[in-house]
Amino acid sequence: MLKVGRSFLLVFALALFPGCSTFKGAVYPDVPVLQVPKTATAPVIDGKLDDPAWAKAAVINGLRPSLKKTYQAQIDQVPTTIRVLWDENFLYVAYACTDSEIYCSGTLKHDDNLYTEDVCEIFLDGLGDGRQVVEIQANSQGLNLDMMYVFTGTPEYTPERRLTAKFCDQNRWGFREWTMEGLSTAAAPLVRDGKTVGWSVEMAIPAAVIVKRHGLKQFAPMEIRANFMRYDWPVNPKTGKRNMLHMNWSPVLAGCPHISQAAMGRLILVQGE
Numbered sequence: 001m002l003k004v005g006r007s008f009l010l011v012f013a014l015a016l017f018p019g020c021s022t023f024k025g026a027v028y029p030d031v032p033v034l035q036v037p038k039t040a041t042a043p044v045i046d047g048k049l050d051d052p053a054w055a056k057a058a059v060i061n062g063l064r065p066s067l068k069k070t071y072q073a074q075i076d077q078v079p080t081t082i083r084v085l086w087d088e089n090f091l092y093v094a095y096a097c098t099d100s101e102i103y104c105s106g107t108l109k110h111d112d113n114l115y116t117e118d119v120c121e122i123f124l125d126g127l128g129d130g131r132q133v134v135e136i137q138a139n140s141q142g143l144n145l146d147m148m149y150v151f152t153g154t155p156e157y158t159p160e161r162r163l164t165a166k167f168c169d170q171n172r173w174g175f176r177e178w179t180m181e182g183l184s185t186a187a188a189p190l191v192r193d194g195k196t197v198g199w200s201v202e203m204a205i206p207a208a209v210i211v212k213r214h215g216l217k218q219f220a221p222m223e224i225r226a227n228f229m230r231y232d233w234p235v236n237p238k239t240g241k242r243n244m245l246h247m248n249w250s251p252v253l254a255g256c257p258h259i260s261q262a263a264m265g266r267l268i269l270v271q272g273e
Contacts, residue, residue: 028161031250032265034058038221038272039085042092045202047142047188049083049094057083057094063230063247066254067160067263075247078198080230082249086269088218090182091205095120095230096190097140099198103233103242104140111146111176114139115231115244120201123257123264125225126210130155130261134180134209140199142187146180148209149173149258161263162256172259182206221271225264229257 036058043051060082065071078099085092103118114137115121124134130151137145153171156164163172183206190198207219214222228249233242252260 028262031263032060033268034060034084034265035268035270036084036086036091037270039087039092042087042090042204043085043094043202045092045184045186045204047186047200047202049096049188049190049200049202053085053092054083054094057085057092059083060228060249063228063249064251066246066248067251069246069251069254071245074234074245078232078234078245080247082228084267086219088220089207091124091207091210091219091267093122093203093205093228095138095201097198097200097230097232098190099232101234102140102199106141108139108143110143114143114145118199118233119231121229121231121257122203122205123227123229123261124205124210125261125264127213128223128225128264132213133258133261134205135258136180136183136185136203136205138185138187138201138203140187140201142185142201144183144185144203145176146178146183148175148178148180150175155261157262160253161260162253163259163261168259174258180206180209182208219269222269224267224269225261226267227252227257227260227264 037056039053041053043053063080081096083094108114119137119139122136133149135147150173151171156167158164184204187199187201189196190200208217230247232245236243246254250263250265252263
């Protein structure tokens with residue numbers, strides 16, 4: 001059973017019933033768009049990427065630097081491919097992460113700050129108005145973090161598409177104690193020609209929470225807002241220390257994907273494979 005505190009229920013109600021507001025989140029013309037096909041056969045979530053269903057998935061080839069940054073050449077050294085499918089009950093996402101050194105201590109637990117090591121990350125806004133966002137992280141062991149953000153006012157953005165500091169101070173609520181019932185994640189080594197060249201992760205993200213504010217329980221042909229991120233932690237050869245490499249589908253300011261709903265890309269769920 002999903003367990004949440006009284007404060008969560010109050011804030012959630014305020015966010016979902018804000019009077020007569022019909023505001024829909026800002027959509028910039030340059031955000032990426034992905035047409036996501038429906039699959040008749042669900043992939044097995046084991047991290048291995050060998051299910052035939054993935055061959056018919058929508059594909060994102062490569063990620064981009066954070067907003068106002070110019071380290072694309074470094075990103076290109078650790079390329080990422082993302083595949084996306086859907087059926088009535090789940091959004092399926094697969095990451096293939098090329099990496100010569102996987103940074104994973106093995107000491108982190110569910111809902112810890114997984115982004116402090118190599119991780120894949122997804123943000124989803126089912127209604128697209130910037131008022132409720134789900135965050136999912138998964139690392140090279142298949143460990144995950146699931147978290148919900150609720151925003152109790154009409155979002156206000158800076159020119160960089162980040163929520164204003166004042167708005168966040170007054171209206172942003174994050175619930176790490178929340179649990180996404182039915183979420184499944186798994187990871188495996190990424191093997192090519194018999195050689196391990198990185199890691200892969202698969203996710204099955206349940207529809208119920210994502211489409212709840214549409215008055216639905218299942219996905220249908222529709223549009224949802226999303227962003228896909230990957231964080232890698234290579235060693236800086238000059239300092240010997242690790243520095244986070246931010247990689248984005250739709251670029252946002254570094255460290256701000258959870259408060260940059262206006263920059264989210266568009267997932268168009270379409271009928272048929």
